[in-house]
Amino acid sequence: MMNRFLTDQQIASLVEAIQSAESLSTGEIRVHIDSTTDEKIAEKAFEVFKTLCRDKTTEKNAVLFHVNFEQKYLTIIGDTGIHEKVHQSFWDHLHDYITSEFAKKNFYPALKSAILKTGIELKKHFPSTGKNINELPDEITFS
Numbered sequence: 001m002m003n004r005f006l007t008d009q010q011i012a013s014l015v016e017a018i019q020s021a022e023s024l025s026t027g028e029i030r031v032h033i034d035s036t037t038d039e040k041i042a043e044k045a046f047e048v049f050k051t052l053c054r055d056k057t058t059e060k061n062a063v064l065f066h067v068n069f070e071q072k073y074l075t076i077i078g079d080t081g082i083h084e085k086v087h088q089s090f091w092d093h094l095h096d097y098i099t100s101e102f103a104k105k106n107f108y109p110a111l112k113s114a115i116l117k118t119g120i121e122l123k124k125h126f127p128s129t130g131k132n133i134n135e136l137p138d139e140i141t142f143s
Contacts, residue, residue, distance in 0.1 A: 005069040006033075010108040011140055017112045018138045021119025025126040027082070028053070028062040028136040029118055031111065033069070034143050041068055045075035048143070053079055057135045061126050063118055069107060074098055085125035094118070 006014070018029050030052045037044040045066035053062035060081030067074055076091050094114055101110030 005107045006111075007108075014108070014112055014115065014140060015138050017115040018140075021115050021122070022134065022138070023128070023132065024119045025122035025128050026057075026059055026061060026132060027119070027122030027126045028057050028134075029065070029115055029122075029138075030062065030136060031065045031067065031115070031140045032143070033067050033140060035068065035070055036143050037068060038071070041066075041071060041073050042075060045077060048141075049077040052141065053077070053136065055079070057081070059126055061122065062136060063122075065111065065114065067111070069102070072099070072102055074102065081126075082122075086121055090121055 014031060018031065021029055032045075032048045032052065034041070034044060034048070045064070048066055049064045053064050056062060057079065060079040062079045063082060064077045065074065066077065074095060076095055078086065078091070094117060098110045098114050101107075101113075
């Protein structure tokens with residue numbers, strides 16, 4: 001799907017970043033780019049989270065980055081296993097960083113950096129031990 005904020009090459013690179021980040025831990029990272037929702041984006045983000053992530057991993061350690069570039073809106077939602085271990089301050093800092101970069105139109109580098117930082121954080125709490133099964137697809141989804 002064509003996206004005017006990211007090139008196909010950047011999207012492919014973000015998928016590689018997800019794979020790289022996930023290789024560090026048993027956590028799963030999803031990115032959903034929404035360009036159709038104008039209102040109630042937080043509700044839409046939660047619907048997407050329920051569809052793509054919730055209760056779909058053994059350790060309940062999936063994270064969703066729900067992005068709406070047009071609305072300059074970002075939601076980061078983690079499953080219950082994430083909330084038990086990762087401090088809210090980590091997500092707050094990450095959210096502030098991404099939104100400030102989005103304001104400068106640095107969409108791709110901000111998302112890539114956020115994915116990789118999330119992988120490092122997940123490694124602290126959900127280290128990969130031997131066989132690391134990819135429980136969720138790495139592809140970026142769109143609506």
